[in-house]
Amino acid sequence: xxxxxxxxxxxxxxxxxxxxxxxxxxxxxxxxxxxxxxxxxxxxxxxxxxxxxxxxxxxxxxxxxxxxxxxxxxxxxxxxxxxxxxxxxxxxxxxxxxxxxxxxxxxxxxxxxxxx
Amino acid sequence: xxxxxxxxxxxxxxxxxxxxxxxxxxxxxxxxxxxxxxxxxxxxxxxxxxxxxxxxxxxxxxxxxxxxxxxxxxxxxxxxxxxxxxxxxxxxxxxxxxxxxxxxxxxxxxxxx
Numbered sequence: 001x002x003x004x005x006x007x008x009x010x011x012x013x014x015x016x017x018x019x020x021x022x023x024x025x026x027x028x029x030x031x032x033x034x035x036x037x038x039x040x041x042x043x044x045x046x047x048x049x050x051x052x053x054x055x056x057x058x059x060x061x062x063x064x065x066x067x068x069x070x071x072x073x074x075x076x077x078x079x080x081x082x083x084x085x086x087x088x089x090x091x092x093x094x095x096x097x098x099x100x101x102x103x104x105x106x107x108x109x110x111x112x113x114x115x116x
Numbered sequence: 117x118x119x120x121x122x123x124x125x126x127x128x129x130x131x132x133x134x135x136x137x138x139x140x141x142x143x144x145x146x147x148x149x150x151x152x153x154x155x156x157x158x159x160x161x162x163x164x165x166x167x168x169x170x171x172x173x174x175x176x177x178x179x180x181x182x183x184x185x186x187x188x189x190x191x192x193x194x195x196x197x198x199x200x201x202x203x204x205x206x207x208x209x210x211x212x213x214x215x216x217x218x219x220x221x222x223x224x225x226x227x228x229x
Contacts (some may be wrong), residue, residue: 042205042219091159102148102209107159
């Protein structure tokens with residue numbers, strides 16, 4: 001179990017640029033989540049995959065945001081035309097759908113995005 | 117609409133004493149609750165969970181209590197240690213949903229040596 005891996009750890013970009021983040025979940029986990037966290041707040045749900053299917057997207061996820069999980073393995077989160085309000089920590093988490101419907105999320109260490 | 121609330125932004129406790137962190141929720145459909153601990157520059161780490169069919173779950177120094185009628189849960193840490201100093205988040209998930217977890221805003225715990 002190597003844990004959830006996120007890349008890069010930090011990203012500084014200029015407003016208007018596109019950025020892409022990658023998440024590698026724990027290998028046997030079939031659920032993958034993206035969350036966003038800003039200072040003083042808890043993680044806010046963005047989107048969720050079960051295998052390769054994106055099952056839910058938050059209203060927070062504007063048209064500038066897109067996430068994919070090809071082949072149900074790693075996932076990417078792209079933000080187009082970044083805005084200063086996109087500055088946040090982007091967290092990826094995975095879990096295993098098994099006999100128990102609920103299982104804890106295992107988080108990566110996040111990608112901190114700063115938009116200047 | 118904050119469905120999961122942690123009304124205490126911070127808490128200080130002496131080493132060796134009990135730490136009690138509280139969480140309230142509004143959605144009666146929530147049926148699974150978790151506590152996470154977060155250190156700076158790291159992702160949240162899962163601590164303990166509880167299903168709505170139980171009112172208590174214990175794991176070592178950590179115990180979670182659930183009061184469904186009050187829509188309230190609490191995390192007890194006994195005895196508290198300096199290494200427990202971190203931000204603690206409660207989270208909840210609803211039956212029949214997509215199993216997304218809604219998080220509270222966190223409580224910063226400081227354990228004083």
